Amino acid sequence: xxxxxxxxxxxxxxxGQPASISCRSSQSLVHSGGNTYLNWFQQRPGQSPRxxxxxxxxxxSGVPDRFSGSGSGTDxxxxxxxxxxxxxxxxxxxxxxxxxxxxxxxxxxxxx
Amino acid sequence: xxQLVESGGGLVQPGGSLRLSCAxxxxxxxxxxxxxxxxxxxxxxxxxxxxxxxxxxxxxxxxVKGRFTISRDNAKNALYLQIDSLAAEDTAVYFCxxxxxxxxxxxGQGTLVTVSS
Numbered sequence: 001x002x003x004x005x006x007x008x009x010x011x012x013x014x015x016g017q018p019a020s021i022s023c024r025s026s027q028s029l030v031h032s033g034g035n036t037y038l039n040w041f042q043q044r045p046g047q048s049p050r051x052x053x054x055x056x057x058x059x060x061s062g063v064p065d066r067f068s069g070s071g072s073g074t075d076x077x078x079x080x081x082x083x084x085x086x087x088x089x090x091x092x093x094x095x096x097x098x099x100x101x102x103x104x105x106x107x108x109x110x111x112x
Numbered sequence: 113x114x115q116l117v118e119s120g121g122g123l124v125q126p127g128g129s130l131r132l133s134c135a136x137x138x139x140x141x142x143x144x145x146x147x148x149x150x151x152x153x154x155x156x157x158x159x160x161x162x163x164x165x166x167x168x169x170x171x172x173x174x175x176v177k178g179r180f181t182i183s184r185d186n187a188k189n190a191l192y193l194q195i196d197s198l199a200a201e202d203t204a205v206y207f208c209x210x211x212x213x214x215x216x217x218x219x220g221q222g223t224l225v226t227v228s229s
Contacts, residue, residue, distance in 0.1 A: 039213025041157075048207060048219040049157065055214070092157055096214030099162075100171055101147070106156040 002026050006104035012112040019080040021107045023093035024087050030097070037096035040069055041108045043106075044089045052091075053078065065102050085111060114138040114218045116208050121223030128198050132223055134208030140185040142166075145211035148193050150204040151222075156210040161193065162211065176202075200229045 003026040013019045029036050040053040051060050053069035056076060066081040080087055088111060093104040120132040134146070147162040161172045161182040170182050183193040191208050205224050209216040 031214070035214065039215045041216075042177075048221055049216075050219070051215065051217055056216070060217075090156075094157075094216070096211075096216075100159050100173065101162075101216070102159060103157045 002029075002098045002102050004031065004092060004093055004095055004102050006091075006107050009076055009105060009107055011107055011109045013080075013083045013109060014112045015085065016082050019083050019087075019109060021078045021091055021093075021109075023071075023076045023078070023104050025074045025076075025095055027098070029076075029095050036072065038069075038071065038076050039094045039096060040067075041092045041094060042087075042089045043092065051098065075076040080109075083109070084109070114210065115132045116210065116218055116220035118206065118208055118223040120221045121206065121225045123228060124198055125229050126199055126227055128227075129194070129196045130198065130225060131206075132193040132195065132206055132225070134193075134220055136189045136191065136208075136210070139210070141184075141189040146184060146191045147209045147211055147216060148180075148182060148191075149207045149209055149216070149219075150202075151207070152201070152204045154205075157207075160206070163191070195225070198225070200227050203227045 006022045007022045038056045041049040043049045052063050057069045068079050090106045090108050092106050115137045117135045148160040150160050163170050163182045167184050179197045183192045205222040207222045210218040210222045
């Protein structure tokens with residue numbers, strides 16, 4: 001199965017400052033059909049995961065535009081342009097190109 | 113509005129069994145792969161199993177193969193997970209999630225399974 005590796009696992013950030021999370025896959029996530037199925041989820045404490053980004057860079061409806069996704073092949077990044085208090089959460093990348101879908105270990109964002 | 117509501121969790125002794133259910137509404141259930149994902153206390157998300165739209169294909173994580181059985185009833189818009197021979201390491205919140213084009217776009221609120229004597 002595809003191994004997803006996130007870094008850092010803990011991310012202390014000052015309010016208003018940018019944040020960046022890296023996600024690397026053990027094999028290419030480019031599907032035979034040409035799409036790349038790399039997703040990002042946010043999980044606030046005590047809540048279910050919520051999808052933020054799909055297909056590398058497409059934002060879900062209602063997701064603030066301070067969240068952005070980028071990358072290709074095996075190397076992907078989630079960026080938050082200016083961290084707000086409501087962004088305190090765990091963030092997970094997940095690949096949906098190869099069965100079974102697999103998740104990164106998660107990155108816990110906290111306010112410094 | 114897409115809704116997924118899990119039920120069936122609880123406290124069970126080691127070696128016991130449980131049947132989790134996920135009631136789906138707000139979409140054409142029979143058109144979608146469906147997944148079970150679990151999260152042990154304080155840990156990350158782990159895919160457990162998924163099932164094809166007609167139920168003909170099922171996939172399991174190695175850690176649960178032979179003990180967990182995923183199934184669905186498209187007439188009832190329901191997804192199930194039968195979990196047998198429970199062990200302490202199966203203690204987790206179990207989420208059902210809808211698959212849409214290489215993603216899990218909707219999740220339920222989860223149901224907690226606690227394995228303890």
